[in-house]
Each structure stands twice: as C-alpha cells, then as structure tokens.
Amino acid sequence: MSAIVIDGLSVSADGRRLECDVRPRGDVRRFFTGKPFAVTYDRPIADVPDGVLAIPALANVCPVAWASGADVYVDEVDATFARALEDVADVLDSMYDFVEGGELYARRTIDPKPDTRGESALLFTGGVDSTCSYVRHRDEEPILASIRGWTITPDPDDDRDWNDLRERVSSFADDRGLETAFLETNALEALDHAMLLAHYRHRVDGSWYSSVGHGLGLLGLCAPMAYARGVEDLYVAATHWDGVDLEWGSCPEIDDRVRWAGTRCHHDGYGLTRQERVDVIADYVEQAAPTLELQTCNRRMDGNCGECEKCYRTAVGLRLSGLDPTAHGYPFSHEEYDELRRAMERGRWELGEDERYMWADIRDRVRETEPTSAAERRFFEWLIAANLEELVSAAESPLSHRLLRAGARNAPASVYNVAYPTWKSIRSGLERVSR
Incomplete structure (x- = not known):
C-alpha cells in the first residue's frame, strides 16, 4: 500500500525557513527524491501554527x-485547508482519469483565528497575466508575491535570474508604494519532477506541474x-480563459477552492482572453504608466530577447x-513579421495546444485591425489563412524525445535517474541548434 508521511516540521532559528521530511512508501516512492521539503520566506513565520505551516x-x-x-x-492540519483539499481532489478526479484518490489523515485538525487585516496579495512576475491582475486590483494595493522554485530553479546557476526578477518586481512595487513577498522553495527537487514528467507526459498537455x-x-x-x-x-x-478547452493545473475550479484560516484564493481574469488582458494593460499605460515594461521572455529574466x-x-x-512594443520591453519592428512567419512555418519552436x-486569439483581433505596413499586411493575411493545428503539430517534440519519455515511464527509478540526464542533454543540444 502506498503512503506518504509528512513529519519533522521545523522553522529555522531566524524564523524564515520552513522544512519538513517527506517519507513515501510503496510505488509512490519513485516520485520523490528523498530531499526534505523546504520553503524560505523573507519575513518571519515562527508564530504561524503548525497546521498552517504544513x-x-x-x-x-x-x-x-x-x-x-x-x-x-x-501531525496537524488547518481544518479549512483540509476541506479545500477534498474539493480540489474532486476537481482533479473529474479532469484526469489517472487520479485514483487517497485520504488525508491528521492527528489533529485546528481552526485558528488569524489576525486578518484586510490585506490582499497577488502572485506576480511582471508578465501579461499578472500585470493585468495588478491593474484590475490596484485599488487594493496588493502585496506582490514572487516564487523561486518553478520557472526559476533553486540551482545556483539561476541566481542571476532570481536576482533580476526580484529587482524588477521590487522596482515595480516601489514605484507604486506596494509591499513585496519573495519565497524560495525546493518543491520540484523534493518531488522527482523528471519522473513525474516521464510517467504522465503522455496524459497531459505540458509538464506534470503545469x-x-x-x-x-x-x-x-x-x-x-x-x-x-x-x-x-x-x-x-489566469493563464487561459473561458472557451479554452485544456486541462490545466491552475483554473477557476481549482484555485477558487483553495483556502485556509483567514485566506481565500481567487483565479483572476478568467473572463478575459489574453489579448483582452493586453487591452487592460494598454489602457493603464495610457492613463498612468507610459513607461511600463513587461517581462515574458522564455530565455532570460533581465529583459526580453525579442526572438x-x-x-x-x-x-x-x-x-x-x-x-x-519597443516602448514596453520588446525589440520589434515590422520587418520582423516575415521572420516570425518563417519561424512558425518551419516549426522552430516546440508549441502545444496552449x-x-x-x-x-491574436488572429481574431487581426481580423479587426487595419495593418499599417506591407510587412504587417502580409503577416495578417497569412495568419488569417494559416492552419494553426497543422503548425502546432509540426512543432511537436521529435519522435526520439517521445520514445525516450515513453521508455522512462516504465523504467525502475534507478534506471531512469541515469537515463533522464542523457535525454535532457540531447534535448538541450537540439534546442540550442534550433535557436
């Protein structure tokens, strides 16, 4: 019988680092590395009850x-969060046929009464989605919370990216009189995300975590x-919007059900398409932030590569x-429309249904927009006529990548831990060539 025990919960002497042991038993062990689970906060959490720290x-x-x-x-869990877990489990069960269930057992449940002060917070990166959410809720003066541990890993090689993000978010906050919260976690190192990816990649659109x-x-x-x-x-x-038919780990059905003592979570902006979110930002730029720059690049965190x-x-x-675009962080000229078209036609990027x-969504807006140059007209005409499903299919990962993943799904953990670095190095090499 598979089981996972979470114990050894502790907070460091300075009150900022939370750590606990995760001890899996049975088949589920393959999805854990044996590393303690840890999160570091930029303010003390020593007075937070164990049921919330868990x-x-x-x-x-x-x-x-x-x-x-x-x-x-x-050992202990916040009662409100325990009920939220039941709700989220039901949602994931309805989304994925591989969700089999499992129960949460706690020695104690608690119902603490936190000192809520009407504060709000927003997960923030400075991209289109989170910037739109800031604009929508700016009257609340939300705390801007940024997390290291997913797109920016705890690896020292990512220190520069994390420092760049912190500097950018802090500058954005300082300009608006906002507070920040910076969190660092090894969650995807305590989990064996590589094994989860190998095991479930063929059943989801994207990685396990996303x-x-x-x-x-x-x-x-x-x-x-x-x-x-x-x-x-x-x-x-929100990443997606109403009408996007994709299973995704962050959606209204999940996020709006997450809660714990004193706090409710909200999936924000789902009623707007991505282009409509850009419209919200454009209105904000015109009214209050003419020099606003966004950060969305897939390659760097100290600006946008534009490529x-x-x-x-x-x-x-x-x-x-x-x-x-050049006024808001993107080196872009109309001459680059032809390069963008060639890149998409040749499958230069690994694209998905997302x-x-x-x-x-962009194509829908293009149909309503009068081009202002010959290059833009050519691109608009091409995009309107393009078969996006064929473009995405042509840009899927190579067969060799899919076969390696399929083999790893059925491999013992000891074998997979040797094979995955090889697969990763092959993929990285191919991606460098494609750029």
Whole structure:
C-alpha cells in the first residue's frame, strides 16, 4: 500500500525557513527524491501554527498522492485547508482519469483565528497575466508575491535570474508604494519532477506541474506568509480563459477552492482572453504608466530577447492593442513579421495546444485591425489563412524525445535517474541548434 508521511516540521532559528521530511512508501516512492521539503520566506513565520505551516508541503505532495492512490499522513492540519483539499481532489478526479484518490489523515485538525487585516496579495512576475491582475486590483494595493522554485530553479546557476526578477518586481512595487513577498522553495527537487514528467507526459498537455499541480502548489506555498501578514484575498492570474478547452493545473475550479484560516484564493481574469488582458494593460499605460515594461521572455529574466515565440507573441499583442512594443520591453519592428512567419512555418519552436489558443486569439483581433505596413499586411493575411493545428503539430517534440519519455515511464527509478540526464542533454543540444 502506498503512503506518504509528512513529519519533522521545523522553522529555522531566524524564523524564515520552513522544512519538513517527506517519507513515501510503496510505488509512490519513485516520485520523490528523498530531499526534505523546504520553503524560505523573507519575513518571519515562527508564530504561524503548525497546521498552517504544513500547507506548503501538503499542497505539493497531495496531487502526487492522489495520482498514485496513496494516503497522506501529517501531525496537524488547518481544518479549512483540509476541506479545500477534498474539493480540489474532486476537481482533479473529474479532469484526469489517472487520479485514483487517497485520504488525508491528521492527528489533529485546528481552526485558528488569524489576525486578518484586510490585506490582499497577488502572485506576480511582471508578465501579461499578472500585470493585468495588478491593474484590475490596484485599488487594493496588493502585496506582490514572487516564487523561486518553478520557472526559476533553486540551482545556483539561476541566481542571476532570481536576482533580476526580484529587482524588477521590487522596482515595480516601489514605484507604486506596494509591499513585496519573495519565497524560495525546493518543491520540484523534493518531488522527482523528471519522473513525474516521464510517467504522465503522455496524459497531459505540458509538464506534470503545469497540467496538474501548480495552482494548488503555488498558492499553498504562500499560506504561512499570508497567515503571518493578515492576507484575506490571494490572487493568481489566469493563464487561459473561458472557451479554452485544456486541462490545466491552475483554473477557476481549482484555485477558487483553495483556502485556509483567514485566506481565500481567487483565479483572476478568467473572463478575459489574453489579448483582452493586453487591452487592460494598454489602457493603464495610457492613463498612468507610459513607461511600463513587461517581462515574458522564455530565455532570460533581465529583459526580453525579442526572438523567442513568447516575445514575438507578446509584441504582436501589444501592437494590436495600440502600443509600440519597443516602448514596453520588446525589440520589434515590422520587418520582423516575415521572420516570425518563417519561424512558425518551419516549426522552430516546440508549441502545444496552449499556444494554438493564444495565436487563435491574436488572429481574431487581426481580423479587426487595419495593418499599417506591407510587412504587417502580409503577416495578417497569412495568419488569417494559416492552419494553426497543422503548425502546432509540426512543432511537436521529435519522435526520439517521445520514445525516450515513453521508455522512462516504465523504467525502475534507478534506471531512469541515469537515463533522464542523457535525454535532457540531447534535448538541450537540439534546442540550442534550433535557436
């Protein structure tokens, strides 16, 4: 019988680092590395009850347990969050046929009364989605919370990216008189994310964390911070919108059900398409922030490269909302429309259904927009006529990558741990060539 025990909960002497042991038994062991689960906060959390301190680990471990039919054991848990886990488990069960269930067992449940002070917080990166959510809730003066441990890993090689993000978010906050919260976690090192990817990649559109775990996981990481700082409303910006038919780990059905003592979470902006979110930002730029720069690049955190798919996509979106991309962080000229078309036609980027919806949204706006140059006209005409499903299919990962993943799904953990670095190095090499 598979089970996961979370124990050894502790807070460091300075009150900022939370750590606990995660001890899996049975088949679920393959999805854990044996490393303690840890989160470091930029303010003390020593006065937060253990039942709330357990939330970050539970939020990241429980989806793995549910997919493996494993029970989870913990000494103490916040009663409100325990009920939220039941709700989220039901949602994931309805989304994925591999979610088998599993129960949470706690020695104690608690119902603490935090000192809520009407604060709000927003998970923030400075991209389109989170910036739109800031604009929508700016009257609340939300705490801007940024997390290291997913797109920016705890690896020392990512120190520069993390410092760049902190500097950018801090500058954005300082200009608006806002507070910040910076969290660092090894959640995806305590979990064997590589094994989860290998095992479930063929059943989700994207990685394990993006497709299954990140809504609950990222919000749960914020629980001790939110409790300590009196946060009543915690917002996470929507990636998709109503009408996007994709299973995704962050969606209204999941995020709006996440809660703990004193705090409710909200999936924000789901009623707006990505292009409509850019419209919201464009209005804000015209009214109050003429020098605003966005950060969406897939390659760097100290600005936008202007050459990756996401940079091109954002630059075109800004243009369609009446903004000059070069004034808001994107080196882009009309001459680059031809390069963008060639890159998409030749499958230079690995695209998925996610990107298909994004470009379809842009195409809808293109139909309403009068081009202002010959290059833009050529691109608009091509995009209107393009078969986006064929473009996405042509840009899928090579067969060799899919075969390696398929083999790894059925390999013992000891074999996979040797094979995965090889697969990763092959993929990295091919990606460098494609750039």
